[in-house]
Every structure is written in structure tokens, then in C-alpha cells.
Amino acid sequence: MAATTFIKTDSKDFLLRVTNVTLGYDRMPLLKDLSFEVRPGDYLAVVGENGSGKSTLIKTLLGLTPPLDGTIETGCGMSAGTIGYLPQQTDIQRDFPASVFEIVLSGCQAHCAAGHTHEHEHDHDHDPSHEHEAKKKTVLSSLFSKFHPFYHKEDKQRAKDAIERMGIASLSKRCYRELSGGQQQRVLLARALCATENILLLDEPVTGLDPKATTDLYELIADLNKAGLSVIMVSHDLTSALAYADHILHISENYFFGTTEEYRQSAIGQQFIQMEALK
Amino acid sequence: MNIFETIGLYLSYPFARYALIVGVLIALCASLLGVTLVLKRFSFIGDGLSHVAFGAIAIASVLKLSNNMLIVLPITILSAILLLKSGRKAIIKGDAMIAMLSVGALAFGYLLMNVFPSSSNISGDVCSTLFGSFSILTLKQSDVWICLALSVIVLAAFVLFYNKIFAVTFDESFAQAVGTKAQLYNLLIAVIIAIIIVLAMNLVGSLLISALVIFPALSAMRVFKSFRSVTIASALISVFGALFGILFSMLFDTPVGSTIVAIDVLVFFVFWIIGRVRG
Numbered sequence: 001m002a003a004t005t006f007i008k009t010d011s012k013d014f015l016l017r018v019t020n021v022t023l024g025y026d027r028m029p030l031l032k033d034l035s036f037e038v039r040p041g042d043y044l045a046v047v048g049e050n051g052s053g054k055s056t057l058i059k060t061l062l063g064l065t066p067p068l069d070g071t072i073e074t075g076c077g078m079s080a081g082t083i084g085y086l087p088q089q090t091d092i093q094r095d096f097p098a099s100v101f102e103i104v105l106s107g108c109q110a111h112c113a114a115g116h117t118h119e120h121e122h123d124h125d126h127d128p129s130h131e132h133e134a135k136k137k138t139v140l141s142s143l144f145s146k147f148h149p150f151y152h153k154e155d156k157q158r159a160k161d162a163i164e165r166m167g168i169a170s171l172s173k174r175c176y177r178e179l180s181g182g183q184q185q186r187v188l189l190a191r192a193l194c195a196t197e198n199i200l201l202l203d204e205p206v207t208g209l210d211p212k213a214t215t216d217l218y219e220l221i222a223d224l225n226k227a228g229l230s231v232i233m234v235s236h237d238l239t240s241a242l243a244y245a246d247h248i249l250h251i252s253e254n255y256f257f258g259t260t261e262e263y264r265q266s267a268i269g270q271q272f273i274q275m276e277a278l279k
Numbered sequence: 280m281n282i283f284e285t286i287g288l289y290l291s292y293p294f295a296r297y298a299l300i301v302g303v304l305i306a307l308c309a310s311l312l313g314v315t316l317v318l319k320r321f322s323f324i325g326d327g328l329s330h331v332a333f334g335a336i337a338i339a340s341v342l343k344l345s346n347n348m349l350i351v352l353p354i355t356i357l358s359a360i361l362l363l364k365s366g367r368k369a370i371i372k373g374d375a376m377i378a379m380l381s382v383g384a385l386a387f388g389y390l391l392m393n394v395f396p397s398s399s400n401i402s403g404d405v406c407s408t409l410f411g412s413f414s415i416l417t418l419k420q421s422d423v424w425i426c427l428a429l430s431v432i433v434l435a436a437f438v439l440f441y442n443k444i445f446a447v448t449f450d451e452s453f454a455q456a457v458g459t460k461a462q463l464y465n466l467l468i469a470v471i472i473a474i475i476i477v478l479a480m481n482l483v484g485s486l487l488i489s490a491l492v493i494f495p496a497l498s499a500m501r502v503f504k505s506f507r508s509v510t511i512a513s514a515l516i517s518v519f520g521a522l523f524g525i526l527f528s529m530l531f532d533t534p535v536g537s538t539i540v541a542i543d544v545l546v547f548f549v550f551w552i553i554g555r556v557r558g
Binding site: 062063064081082083085087090092093095096097098099101102103106107109110149150151173174175178188191192195201 | 314318319439440442443445446448449450454456457458459499504506507
């Protein structure tokens with residue numbers, strides 16, 4: 001499912017390259033001919049009005065909704081399923097009895113599985129006919145070949161490191177539902193860190209946070225970015241997007257992709273910035 | 280004769296020992312998925328399925344099958360899958376669908392039982408199917424073996440998939456993003472629920488099953504903070520309720536199912552107060 005939409009390349013220039021992609025559901029195109037790329041260390045903010053296709057883009061980048069047309073390539077050793085995703089919070093989570101550590105550890109759920117796929121890819125690299133055979137395997141058998149029911153010691157260490165990196169070590173045993181909004185986002189960010197080596201995908205990360213927690217979280221994300229992680233952030237908050245991101249992808253019928261400076265100069269950017277200022 | 284001697288006397292009979300072993304096992308299985316069911320808003324599915332199982336039992340008794348399970352188990356599992364699959368894109372929405380299925384099955388079950396009576400005491404049959412009454416005390420050895428086998432399957436599946444069930448319950452979007460086949464695990468959860476319901480019909484009857492599934496989990500959630508401790512606590516609570524419920528009903532000649540559920544309800548209030556006092 002996830003692996004088929006992405007083409008893995010040996011490129012060291014980019015993590016993700018989206019070329020002439022058409023996004024949409026059930027053959028209904030939402031957005032045509034979208035092209036952009038994310039290089040190592042980039043901080044890309046995705047902005048645009050509601051219904052413009054931001055959430056479809058997220059699903060496509062996660063490999064959950066295949067693009068209707070076009071190609072998505074990955075580089076720098078990245079493959080589908082290794083994006084550190086920070087989803088929006090759901091109602092379920094507000095009442096969920098789980099400790100911080102349990103949640104962060106669940107970020108490692110694909111780790112062994114990912115290692116497995118790598119091996120497979122390596123085995124079949126030189127023989128394309130084998131790749132085809134591998135694809136034929138049923139969902140069930142692929143589930144079992146990748147099935148690792150329990151976490152390893154390395155996973156637990158990884159979770160601990162991520163918790164420390166997010167500055168929430170003291171909360172490790174606390175119950176998730178008792179934490180403040182900002183603390184909860186740090187927990188989910190730590191989980192995302194467990195799932196990735198190089199890129200974070202954040203879906204409206206500051207929704208529902210108070211101003212102080214919002215600033216703190218933006219600074220934290222900026223620190224992660226400075227430490228070498230690429231960041232894709234989908235956001236309503238244009239001011240902060242302009243302040244923190246170095247690239248902007250504005251999704252609309254004629255989309256914009258470029259550096260933040262270019263965006264400020266562009267017609268679409270100026271129009272959108274003015275509109276936001278009026279709100 | 281004091282109470283312990285009476286219990287000792289009862290336990291010298293095989294039917295009483297069967298009842299205790301099977302009852303405790305069923306209670307254990309039923310409690311495990313409680314948290315998932317409550318949080319995923321699946322509790323009504325459990326309720327609906329138990330009515331479907333009632334209908335299936337009516338069919339089985341009309342067909343005069345030597346073993347009900349042969350027909351009840353497949354029908355219930357199939358309905359579980361149907362309910363889950365129809366969840367998102369259904370013409371008739373989830374709740375209404377469940378309501379339709381459950382009352383429909385109830386009506387047809389009762390109708391069948393009346394039109395093709397399998398014994399002279401229809402209301403007795405219906406009552407024992409709905410409330411379990413004493414059926415746990417009339418288990419044949421083959422029933423005991425089937426219950427044992429199904430319980431082992433449920434327990435094994437739960438232990439093996441514990442981490443995945445946690446991940447899928449807590450955050451389906453994230454689980455999918457890192458390549459976990461969330462739909463497949465939802466299906467697995469539905470199948471386990473169906474098995475548990477068929478099992479639990481023996482113990483508490485079809486109307487009280489939800490109580491067996493939900494109360495221990497809700498009680499544990501008042502006091503405990505991590506998923507693991509909640510799961511363990513609800514298993515213990517449920518086993519305690521079944522053990523004391525069955526012994527109590529033997530000693531004082533009360534209906535087994537409702538005694539167990541009454542104890543579970545009491546435990547819930549105790550835990551609720553403890554949770555309140557602790558803040």
C-alpha cells in the first residue's frame with residue numbers, strides 16, 4: 001500500500017520530489033500539476049484555504065492516498081512510512097489512559113518492519129522480475145513477514161532519547177490525558193521523532209494551544225530543524241509560517257512554491273498576506 | 280455447614296468446576312478489549328452483535344444442531360465485519376445500522392423460537408438466552424473444550440497484537456502513516472469481539488454481555504493511568520467479579536449472569552469513588 005506510490009532514488013539532493021502530481025479522491029482531481037521538492041534541512045510551510053487540498057496532500061505524502069497522476073520520488077535513504085507524522089489530535093485521545101512513554105514508544109511500531117523492507121529491496125535490486133513477485137504477496141503474508149509483536153531494547157532506548165530531546169523526561173510516567181495541550185503536542189512530537197530519521201510532517205501543530213505554548217512549540221520545531229531535520233508544516237497560521245519556514249507551498253488553483261522571500265514578493269503571496277492581516 | 284464447606288461440596292461436582300473455569304476465562308477475555316471498545320466507540324457494536332448472536336442461537340435451535348457454535352460463531356463474526364466495513368461509507372449510518380441489525384435479529388430470533396418451538400418451555404429458553412440464567416451450570420464437556428479453545432485464541436491474539444491494538448486504538452492516522460495496516464487490525468478487533476460475545480453468551484446471556492466488556496475497563500480507567508495498568512486491572516476486576524459472582528450465585532441460588540454484572544457495577548462505583556478521592 002504505502003510503498004508502491006513512491007519511487008526510491010539514490011539522490012542526495014532531495015528527500016522528497018513531487019513532480020506534476022495530480023491530487024484527489026476517487027478520480028476527482030482537486031489539484032493538478034503540483035511540483036515541489038524538500039531538500040535535507042528545509043523547512044516548508046504548506047498554506048492555503050480550507051478545502052484546497054492540504055489534507056489530501058498530507059495523505060498522499062504519507063502514502064495513504066495514491067496520487068492520480070505524476071510521480072513522487074524519495075532520496076537520501078528515505079522511503080514511504082518513515083515520515084515522522086504529527087497528526088491533529090482526536091477526541092479519543094482526550095480520554096485515553098496511556099502513559100507518555102507508551103505513546104512515544106508506539107512511534108517505533110514500524111521500525112523492525114522498515115528494516116525488513118530494506119532487506120527485501122536490497123535482495124531484489126538487480127532483478128526486476130523478483131520485485132514483481134514480491135508485490136504479488138498477499139496482504140496477510142506481508143503482514144506476517146513483517147510482524148514483530150514486541151518492542152526491542154533499542155526501540156525503548158529510542159523512545160527515551162526522543163522524550164529527553166523534547167524536554168519531557170519528567171512526564172514520562174504521567175498519564176497523557178492529564179497533560180496540558182502544549183505538553184501533549186511534545187509527546188506526539190517525540191513519537192514522530194521515533195518514526196523518522198530525517199523528516200517531520202506536522203498537521204496544524206499549534207491548534208488549540210495558548211500563545212505561550214504556541215511560541216514554545218514553534219521554537220522547539222525550529223530547533224529540530226536547525227539540528228538537521230527537514231520539516232513540512234501544514235498551517236493556518238500564516239504569520240508564523242512566514243517567520244519560521246524557509247520555503248512556502250501555497251496550495252490553490254495556481255499554486256505557489258518557492259522560498260519565503262519569493263513568496264512575499266509574489267502576487268499570490270501578497271494577496272494572501274493582506275487577506276490574513278484583515279482577519 | 281459453614282460457607283467454605285458448602286463451596287467445597289459444590290466444587291466436588293464437575294459442573295461447578297466447569298462453570299468456574301469457563302466463567303473466569305470468559306470474563307478475562309471479555310475485559311481485555313474493553314478499553315479499545317469504549318474508546319473507539321465500539322461499545323454499541325458489542326451490544327448489537329450480542330442480539331445478532333441471539334438470533335443465530337434461535338436458528339441453531341430450530342435446526343436442532345447438536346452444537347450451537349457452528350452457526351452462531353460464523354454469523355456473529357460475519358455481522359461484526361459487516362458493521363465495521365459499513366462504518367464509513369454506508370447508506371445507513373453506523374448507529375442506525377447497529378440498531379436495525381440488533382432489534383431485527385431479536386425479533387426474528389423470538390419469532391423463530393415461537394414458530395418452531397424446540398421445547399415446551401419457550402419463555403424459559405428465551406430468558407436463559409437473554410440473561411444467561413443457569414446455562415453456565417449446565418455446560419457439557421464439549422462446551423467447556425470449545426470455550427477453552429476460543430479463550431486461548433482470544434488471549435493469544437491479544438498478547439501478540441497488544442502493541443498494534445494500542446497503536447491503532449490511540450491514533451489510527453499515525454499508525455497508518457508509519458505503515459501499520461490499521462484496517463486489518465480493526466477487522467481483527469471486530470473478529471475478537473465477535474468471538475468474545477459468542478463466548479460470553481454462555482456466562483451472562485446476550486443482554487448483559489456489554490456490561491461484562493465495559494464495566495471492568497471503565498472501573499480501571501477511573502484509577503489507573505497507563506494502558507498496560509488499565510488492561511491488567513480490568514482483567515483482574517473482571518476475573519474477581521466472575522469468581523465471586525459464580526460462587527455467590529451457587530450459595531444463594533441467584534442467576535449467575537446478573538450476579539456477576541451486579542458485582543461489576545459495584546466495583547465500578549468503588550473505583551469511581553477512589554478516582555474521585557485521589558483527584
